[in-house]
Amino acid sequence: MISYVEAIEHFEPVIGLEVHVELGTASKMFCGCATTFGAEPNSQVCPTCLGLPGSLPVMNGAAVESAIRIGLALGCDIAGWCRFARKNYFYPDMPKNFQTSQYDEPIAFEGATDVVLADGETVRIEIERAHMEEDTGKSLHVGGATGRIHGASHSLVDYNRAGIPLVEIVTKPVIGPDAQAPEVARAYVAHLRELLLALGVSDVRMEQGSLRCDANVSLRPRSGGPDQPLGTRTETKNVNSLRSVERAVRHEICRQAELLLAGGSVTLETRHWHEDTGVTTPGRSKEQAEDYRYFPEPDLVPVAPSPQWVDHLRQTLPEPPGERRARLAAQWGFSELEMRDTVGAGALELVESTVACGASPQSARKWWLAELSRRARAEGVELADLPVSPQQVAELQGLVDGGRVNDQLARQVLDGVLAGEGSPEQVVTDRGLEVVSDDGALTAAVDQAIADHPDVAAKVRDGKIAASGALIGAVMKQLRGQADAARVRELVLQRLT
Amino acid sequence: MPETPETTGPSISRADVAHLAGLARIDLTEAELDHLAPQLSVIVESVARVREVADEDVPPTSHPLPVTNVFRDDVVRPGLSADEALAAAPSVEQQRFSVPQILGEEA
């Protein structure tokens, strides 16, 4: 395949993103079933979300409220009156064979949001709409070699996810960013995550599917000028990590460019992203696309948010992420780079909470971005999912600041906390990890080390201060690391100089 | 009385019926297609008269009563047990609904 650079030489990419967000409500969109992730199959279902004959939907008010807040946070207008519609198509994971969704009357429309790229540049993404709908069930394809649909002999369906509230956020075509299109796609999704997290409307876990992204890509030849129509687009489904968003868009730009340069044409179609191989493959072609036969959902009454309600919700919006970041950076004295890394690591909230619990901003940043990030990576979990709280991290830093543990001991304390042995204080006590601060004990250990290493001691006495390291090491070893190395050094030099 | 009623809707061909049956996921026999096409044409021609009075300035009514904003509190309510949910299923495996192979979504 041709290189990205070459593709961009010939074509201007246009992207569009459709993001599905699973709302974090306790119950489903239209019934009282729980939404807990990972429950036993078909244990969170009822007549309504199973689509049993006779069942009816009733709207979850909290989900509507979340949808309005998302719309407001994206700068959208909120519909004064809108309805749900039925999107009719047959699919086994959809219990009624129609999805209750919104069609031409979305709850929120015509917004814009500013996304900051890695290099600090700001790109404005215009939002076409944000609408409410329900999720489908989940199929397990069995009998095939790969667990994929292809080659499977049959499928097993779990409807626990069916009916979980979704908000679908659709951008207008993003034309500006040109060569940076893949980065913009990624930054937009990262920005949405941050915003949704700040709104508290979703846990936005891409790996669990609570935030799912479809990426539309089309190309326009550079020779055609700025007023030419958009090229034929493809829609790449279920790109479910930030990294994949960027990779999938980049791949699709290259693939389409190669096709067009070879004299071919792009097919209007749905494509599937393959994380492992980094390519997209064709799915349903839009020519064979279903006729969805939308019509207003008669079982639900229209939603007509009063201006008072919308105003009230506007007042509950959190500070916009950009402003918040700027405020925190100033407050904490972080450089632009430090701030960007903190956000990138998904540690902003964690650092903020840790600082709120009494740690200095720099120490909090250091813990979360270095030691803890390393451990999260090793465990393959999200930083926030490590079994350690900001409160505990702040407490641990307090022990270091008070000289009660050194850095090395602190890491052992952390091991204990992560192993569920209790608070840092508890771990220090139970594991006996406190540094030896009794000068008598330290002096005895120093004297022992000098006696054990007379050659080294002689060198230090002769002014080779650097040689004292070996003596300090011996003392630390003798005390099993439970000493303040600086104090040991002081004592060694006191004795020998 | 409405003037110049345009009562003739497009009649429905056999191919139309086959296409619609595809959308509705119903296999129709040749005999059914033969029978339904003229029958539906007659019905459609008859119901097409709604267009005589459906002027642009008439708002459509989707719901018989003008009620809005009926919401439920976000509270979990007991639903069905998995056994109850699966009791009527034609086929069950691993506590899931077993369905024949699904085509067309993923290549």
Next chain:
Amino acid sequence: MSGDLLKLTAADLAERLAAGEVSSVEATQAHLDRIAAVDGDVHAFLLVDTEGALAQAAEIDRRRASGAALHRLAGVPIAVKDVVATKGLPTTAGSRLLEGWVPPYDATLVTRLRGAGLPILGKTNMDEFAMGSSTEHSAFGPSHNPWDLERTPGGSGGGSAAAVAAFEAPLAIGTDTGGSIRQPGAVTGTVGVKPTYGGVSRYGLVALASSLDQAGPVTRTVLDAALLHELIGGCDPLDSTSIDAPMPDLIGSVCNADVRGLRVGVVRELGGEGYQAGVRARFDESVGLLSDAGAEVVEVSCPHFDYALAAYYLILPSEASSNLARFDAMRYGLRILPETGPDGGVPSAEDVMRATRATGFGDEAKRRIILGTYALSSGYYDAYYGSAQKVRTLIAGDFEQAFAQADVLVSPTAPTTAFRLGEKLDDPLAMYLNDVATIPANLAGVPGLSLPSGLADEDGLPAGFQILAPATADDRLYRVGGALETMLVDRWGGLLLDHAPVLAAAREVSA
């Protein structure tokens, strides 16, 4: 003794139960015996729950004996149309697709019936998914009209109407999407009420057309209808479209029925051509009686009612095509496994859906699903579904105008008396015309009641009188219906049904 019990109205039976003159087990058993005797001919029931009904009856007798406070209808047995979900009792909606399906939940109205202690005798026959006006589209064979077994009891709720008319049950539940309670009521000499849309919860009714469906009482008297309506009606948090306001006093309206000074509007468009002479004669007589009783009779015009049938046969199939999509062989109901897919390979989920729906749906269901799919499909939506919704607005406007001139509107319920089985089976348009007078109420959501107005001279079969009221003013139906019924019963010297022929099977049993 049991003969007496069968002829009692629900209100009278309730009184005897309360007085301890008869037990619910006795009353229930009497009706089960009657079903055993005549239902072979009438075929009102798809399922009779002998054990369950008697157990409920025994339970209510026990509670009564313990001195518990009971609902007025406690112990009075009832038949439920098979479109209503009943936990533990098969619910088929008259379709092969649901044959043997046992719902894991109760419809809200069933919860209310059980709560009030009405033993459920069984599930009544109906046109498949309530699509029809004769009960001939039931996958399980037609019901027969007790007045003439060669004729239909109307539809789609022919089973409920026939059960009540044949004294197999004192009460029944029906559903009315375009007249399926009122039209069977008219042709069987029974009383049927379609409440205001949202007056009775739809939760648990296998949906036909969601914006039109309403459940309601099927009874032999107006008072019985009021008693049952008050029991099943009222707001239900499980149905977003149910009305969140107190119901008017329906029972009181029957008891104090008085039409003096009431303005009764005769709808010009619901009469005349296409209406059988005998039906019109009985209608005119009833209007005369109301006038004699002090009502002010006016003629009103509802010009857009002429388009109601057309709008209805676009809206109903459209909504139905979507509501019936869930019958796909994946989660419940019939599953037909073709041997191979179209390409000779293993059949896919989609192949199974197509085959199952081809086998499971009857002709009328297929006809309406295809019609609805057409009306909603891209390029046709505005012309058909969209236009039909506009007609709906116009019809609601007609009602508004008419109700400015009259407190209630009246018409014959159905244009003809019961027609012969098979007569209109393959002539959908002729079949659809049976609902021409009942459909406008469904489109506008207003309530309607049908009560017997007498026998048509031509054929000696019952005719129906329809009363329509503004939305949420269901009490007016009962006020006028109660007054008219009193005058008619006076003239007839009893209920019209007392003049119904004695069923052959019943003769054999009593002989």
